[in-house]
Structures are given as structure tokens and as C-alpha cells.
Amino acid sequence: MQNPLPSLMLIGCGKMGGALFSRWVENALPPSAVVDHHKEELTQKFSSTQHIFSASVKEIPDHFTPQMIILAVKPAKAMEALTSLPNRFKNSPVISILAGKTVAYLRAGLTPTTPIIRVMPNTPSLIGAGMSVAYAEANISDPIKAACAALFECAGEFAWVEHEDLMHAVTALSGSGPAYIFYLAELLLTIAKNYKLPQPLANRLVTQTLYGSSLLLKTSALTPEELRQQVTSPQGTTAAALSVLMQPSAWPETLERALQAACERSRELNQ
Ligand SMILES: NC(=O)C1=CN([C@@H]2O[C@H](COP(=O)(O)OP(=O)(O)OC[C@H]3O[C@@H](n4cnc5c(N)ncnc54)[C@H](OP(=O)(O)O)[C@@H]3O)[C@@H](O)[C@H]2O)C=CC1
Numbered sequence: 001m002q003n004p005l006p007s008l009m010l011i012g013c014g015k016m017g018g019a020l021f022s023r024w025v026e027n028a029l030p031p032s033a034v035v036d037h038h039k040e041e042l043t044q045k046f047s048s049t050q051h052i053f054s055a056s057v058k059e060i061p062d063h064f065t066p067q068m069i070i071l072a073v074k075p076a077k078a079m080e081a082l083t084s085l086p087n088r089f090k091n092s093p094v095i096s097i098l099a100g101k102t103v104a105y106l107r108a109g110l111t112p113t114t115p116i117i118r119v120m121p122n123t124p125s126l127i128g129a130g131m132s133v134a135y136a137e138a139n140i141s142d143p144i145k146a147a148c149a150a151l152f153e154c155a156g157e158f159a160w161v162e163h164e165d166l167m168h169a170v171t172a173l174s175g176s177g178p179a180y181i182f183y184l185a186e187l188l189l190t191i192a193k194n195y196k197l198p199q200p201l202a203n204r205l206v207t208q209t210l211y212g213s214s215l216l217l218k219t220s221a222l223t224p225e226e227l228r229q230q231v232t233s234p235q236g237t238t239a240a241a242l243s244v245l246m247q248p249s250a251w252p253e254t255l256e257r258a259l260q261a262a263c264e265r266s267r268e269l270n271q
């Protein structure tokens, strides 16, 4: 049986924090607090009497102490959010989903002993199909790590990395990754217009092809290369298309540069 979820204080309930919070609510989150400037909208959206919705940490009632704090504001707002935490919260373990911000950076806004875990989730978490990857320093206790894993397993798949530096590549691949797929869908739909396909049909072709290919990739014992070869008849249509996409300057170099740019930006975000 899965571990029960810890009670939380979620700071920042926007696109990513909100997607995760929906999953946690669906998975029997104990009474928790959500701190977000958009308190009114969130109170309406989640229409829950069990959780506290607040525009500021200072409004959280004194009797409430979360088992964990989830930090989900934009990286530039991290220090402001952490330094505004009243002292009574500063011993709760903190899970940060922020891109780029290292444990050392976050610690400067907390105490020397606050347990800190970094997690990089992605937006398919909203439908339980997310990929979350976590890094914890060696001194973080097993129960805290287990509680973190239980939270993010509600949102899809979960993995640990041993070295914090790998979080840059994780962010570039799976954190930002959904945007690359959505952009591919956008491009295919735009190009489909040239072929006079009815738009609703084009939408179905693109969506179902991305969905079916992802599911096949996830469930098949074959490698991506083998699956690609199964589609590619000699001298056929796929071979014609791939002869364009597989040019070094086409997808291989473009994707390499894109991931490199994401990694570089992740490093810059720690400043
Ligand atoms: N979006 C994604 O796909 C992913 C994002 N992340 C990380 O998640 C974090 C959040 O990103 P995202 O959800 O896209 O951002 P959003 O801007 O959608 O959400 C952040 C929310 O926090 C609120 N907020 C900011 N500071 C405070 C504060 N001090 N007190 C209360 N509320 C506050 C913001 O309000 P306001 O609008 O008024 O600023 C906003 O509602 C980022 O650090 C990002 O790196 C990680 C993985 C994927």
C-alpha cells in the first residue's frame, strides 16, 4: 500500500503547483494550506473546506504546522518567499520544484538544518502522467524521502538522481520536455493547413499519433530506433521524410542546441 501523504503548505499554486495540488487532493491529501496571491480563484477552483487557502504565509493560523512545505513559485521569487516564512515553519522539510535554484541557494533563506529536497516535475502531472525527478542531500532521512516519493508518485512516475548537477539535464529533458512536444503538435497542425485537411481531422491525426506513439514507446520492448524502423519502408514515404529530418543540421543538431540552451538557462537561474 502507498504511504499516506503528508500535510503540506504549498507556496505558489500556479500552473505547476496547481497541477500537483489537484493530484494530491485526489489522493487524500490531509488538511493542508495553499499560499498564493490568487487565493480567491483557488478557493473557488478547489472548493474545499478541508484546506486553508491564503494570500500570504502570515495569514496561516497558528495551530497549523505542515509536515512538509512545497515551494512552487517562480525562481526569481524564491528568496522572498523563503525569507518571509515565520520561524515556526523553518524546521519543516522543504521540497522545491524550482528550476535552477540549488539546495545551497535555498538554504540561505532557511536554517542550516532544514531538510531540503529538489524535485523537477512536469505538467502531464495534471493527469497523473507526469515525470518527476528528485535530488536529496545524503543526510536527508528515509521517512522524509519516502513522503516526497509518495507525493510525486501521485502525479506519475518518480525517480531519484544522486548528483544535484544532473537536475539541469532533467529540467531540459523532462521538465521543459512537454513544451517541445506541444510545439511539434503546433507545427504539424500549421503545416496540415497547406494540405486542406479539415482542422478537426488534422487535430485528431496529430493528437492520436503523438499519443499512440508515446504509448507504444512506453509499453513496447523495442527501442525507439527499432520502432522507427518498423514504420520506415525501404524507399517509402517515411524514409523520404526522415532523409530531411535526420540531416545533421535538422533535428539532431537543433535538438542538441535546444537542450544545451535549456541547461545553460537552468544554470543561470541559480544566480
Ligand atoms: N510550468 C512548468 O511546466 C514547470 C514549472 N516548474 C517550476 O515551478 C515553479 C512555478 O512555475 P509555474 O507554476 O509555471 O509558475 P506560475 O507563475 O504559474 O505559479 C506561481 C504562483 O505563485 C504565486 N506566488 C509567487 N510568489 C508568491 C508568494 N510569495 N506568495 C504567494 N504566492 C506567490 C504566483 O502569483 P503571481 O502570479 O501573483 O506572481 C503564481 O500564482 C517555477 O519555479 C518553475 O521553475 C517546474 C517544472 C515544470
Ligand SMILES: O=C(O)[C@@H]1CCC=N1
Pocket (backbone or CB within 6 Å): 099, 171, 175, 176
Ligand atoms: O520553463 C521553465 O523554466 C520551467 C522549468 C521546467 C518547465 N518550466
